[in-house]
Amino acid sequence: MWPFLRTEAEHVPVRADLLGAASGVALRTWEPADAVAYAAGIGATRDEGPPSTLITLLAQFDVEFPAALGPWAFARVLHAEQSHTTYAPVPLRGRLSIRTRVSDLRDLATGVIVGISAEALDGDDGTLVARTRMGLFVRGDRSGATSASARRSGLPERPAEHTVVDRPAPTRPNGTLAAATTIRCTSKPRRPGPAVSLGRSCTGCARTASPVGRSSRCCARTARSGWWP
Amino acid sequence: MTVRFTAPVLSGNELSTEVWRDTDGAVFRTSTDRGPVVTGAARMS
Numbered sequence: 114m115w116p117f118l119r120t121e122a123e124h125v126p127v128r129a130d131l132l133g134a135a136s137g138v139a140l141r142t143w144e145p146a147d148a149v150a151y152a153a154g155i156g157a158t159r160d161e162g163p164p165s166t167l168i169t170l171l172a173q174f175d176v177e178f179p180a181a182l183g184p185w186a187f188a189r190v191l192h193a194e195q196s197h198t199t200y201a202p203v204p205l206r207g208r209l210s211i212r213t214r215v216s217d218l219r220d221l222a223t224g225v226i227v228g229i230s231a232e233a234l235d236g237d238d239g240t241l242v243a244r245t246r247m248g249l250f251v252r253g254d255r256s257g258a259t260s261a262s263a264r265r266s267g268l269p270e271r272p273a274e275h276t277v278v279d280r281p282a283p284t285r286p287n288g289t290l291a292a293a294t295t296i297r298c299t300s301k302p303r304r305p306g307p308a309v310s311l312g313r314s315c316t317g318c319a320r321t322a323s324p325v326g327r328s329s330r331c332c333a334r335t336a337r338s339g340w341w342p
Numbered sequence: 343m344t345v346r347f348t349a350p351v352l353s354g355n356e357l358s359t360e361v362w363r364d365t366d367g368a369v370f371r372t373s374t375d376r377g378p379v380v381t382g383a384a385r386m387s
Contacts, residue, residue: 196344198385248346268371268381273360280356 117183124186127218127225127251129258134181135214140236145205177213178229185251193226194248201235201242208236216246218258225256345382 203209210233217228230246351357355374362369372380 191350192347194344194346198343267383268369269362269364271362273362273371275361277359277361278356279359281354 115178117178117185118187118190119184121186121188123184124189125184127185127227127254127256129218129256131181131215131227131256132218132258133215134179136177136179136212139177139211140208141211142208142236143206148205177211177231179213179215181215182227182229189224189252189254191250191252192247193250194228194246196246197243198245199243201240203242209242210234210236210239218256219248220255220258221250224250224252225254226250227256343382343384345380347380349377349379351379 211231213229213231215227216230217226219226219228226248227250228246228248230244232241233243233245234240235242355376357372357374357379359370359372367383367385369383370381371378
């Protein structure tokens with residue numbers, strides 16, 4: 114839970130002087146075993162080779178928020194934007210120095226977007242390794258800060274080269290997903306096993322299941338329909 | 343990699359994702375029948 118999210122009664126409106134507020138420097142270290150565990154956790158397969166540098170980075174890139182944020186009402190805050198840029202390879206064993214700051218405030222018609230940027234430097238030589246930015250939309254507030262106007266989407270006018278349609282599974286009256294969900298798993302099973310439940314390791318291949326479609330499978334085995342309780 | 347949510351993404355909607363390649367990578371837009379909900383870009387340099 115983000116520490117600055119509280120109840121409506123505790124909400125403090127976003128202020129212009131929030132711009133530039135920074136966190137302390139956080140040091141993150143990791144070993145190859147950490148990277149492998151994380152890669153397996155998010156579904157990497159042996160076929161994809163060793164954990165990518167990006168995965169390694171993501172494993173360690175937890176956010177240290179500036180203390181000046183909030184408190185904001187939980188029900189007012191939405192995740193609006195996310196970006197990630199890497200500038201240098203990240204080794205499988207290493208150390209990063211990370212600092213986070215409020216980089217921009219953008220007033221919209223119905224609220225304000227608070228941009229929070231993090232910069233990760235190599236813990237040994239200070240080389241810039243990555244920058245991330247997240248935008249939090251705080252509904253109902255206006256900072257009054259002078260910020261850049263809304264950015265253009267940058268999407269071309271021509272027809273798309275690829276289009277993918279993802280149809281949702283039917284929803285039960287009580288809100289649970291009723292129909293089948295595909296669990297993508299490309300590993301060969303080590304042993305026959307029952308269907309895998311979402312969020313748990315597949316008994317056939319030990320991978321964590323993730324929903325990607327409309328039928329249920331793991332290890333090329335057809336599983337039962339339904340969203341597991 | 344940049345992802346921007348332009349509207350709340352609610353469960354139960356059909357999502358259509360369009361992808362355009364360009365000189366630096368690709369950009370994409372995901373929409374429901376009520377309009378775009380996510381835009382983004384992947385860049386390599």
